[in-house]
Amino acid sequence: MRYRNFLRRELDTIVPNDLMLPSGYHLVGHVALVNLDSNSMKYASLIGEKTLEYDKRILSVAVRTGPTKNVTRLPSYVLVAGSNNTVTTHIEGGVKFRLDPLRLTFSGGNKRERMRLRKVVKDGEKIVDMFSCVGQFALHIAKSVDVDVTAIEINEDAFQFLLENIRLNGLEKRVTARLGDCREVYPKSTANRVIMGYLHDTIEYLPFALETLVKNGGTIYMHMNSPESKLKSVMMKIEHTCKNHGYFSTIHTRRVKNYSPGIEHYVFDITTMTEA
Ligand SMILES: C[S@@+](CC[C@H](N)C(=O)[O-])C[C@H]1O[C@@H](n2cnc3c(N)ncnc32)[C@H](O)[C@@H]1O
Structure with missing residues (x-):
């Protein structure tokens, strides 16, 4: 089942019907990074908990709180569910990358x-x-x-x-x-x-x-x-x-x-x- 449909089903009686739920997340190692619109922010923890249930690879969920800043491209995220150990190993094309995606950017694009x-x-x-x-x-x-x-x-x-x-x-x-x-x-x-x-x-x-x-x-x-x-x-x-x-x-x-x-x-x- 698609992520947004899963959230809609799980949060059916809890969040307003017209709330714009996220359509996806960026997974870096075991950390899911989620963008929420301003109306969804107050449900961030709930969405985070459901995100942990949706994909067993996910152990931590963080939501974006602002733009990426200064020359070091410091991301703005806050942890909303799961483990607060966000240092992770991301594997891409056989290469292992250790990083903390709450402190450093790793662009999927x-x-x-x-x-x-x-x-x-x-x-x-x-x-x-x-x-x-x-x-x-x-x-x-x-x-x-x-x-x-x-x-x-x-x-x-x-x-x-x-x-x-x-x-x-x-x-x-x-x-x-x-x-x-x-x-x-x-x-x-x-x-x-x-x-x-x-x-x-x-x-x-x-x-x-x-x-x-x-x-x-x-x-x-x-x-x-x-x-x-x-x-x-x-x-x-x-x-x-x-x-x-x-x-x-x-x-x-x-x-x-x-x-x-x-x-x-x-x-x-x-x-x-x-x-x-
Ligand atoms: C957004 S990351 C890009 C990482 C990778 N090159 C990529 O394209 O996926 C840009 C990196 O450049 C570094 N950076 C910015 N200005 C720099 C400078 N003058 N000299 C060396 N590194 C710099 C930042 O700290 C950051 O880690």
């Missing part, structure tokens, strides 16, 4: 991108993941290809999970973690590919990604939020920034997902060359 990069990266390449978090891109790549990945993360909390996840997946020989701002601690002129998995004004970090690439060029995967109407100007700015660093570029753009009303999450595959 980027899964296709993570799987895609696993396939395009080649043995022997050097990769820099500038916004690593708990290793979402870095570990997927290192798990499937014999590469040398530098994973950079500014948030100490995420960084500690990143270190744990490198060990948990036995990837110590392939992944090196650096704590700090990727504009300061990036390796220079070494990478064949650079991953920029961050959505907010990511283009401002592009000069540092370009300096990370090997001198004769490579590929940058730049994620960024933008309205569709501004895509052309973003692409012009990318081209211009590459030119300032001595590179010609070809750009391939894909929409990853809707981010918020009128704002889309795009990824720009930027291939740079020293000659046209």
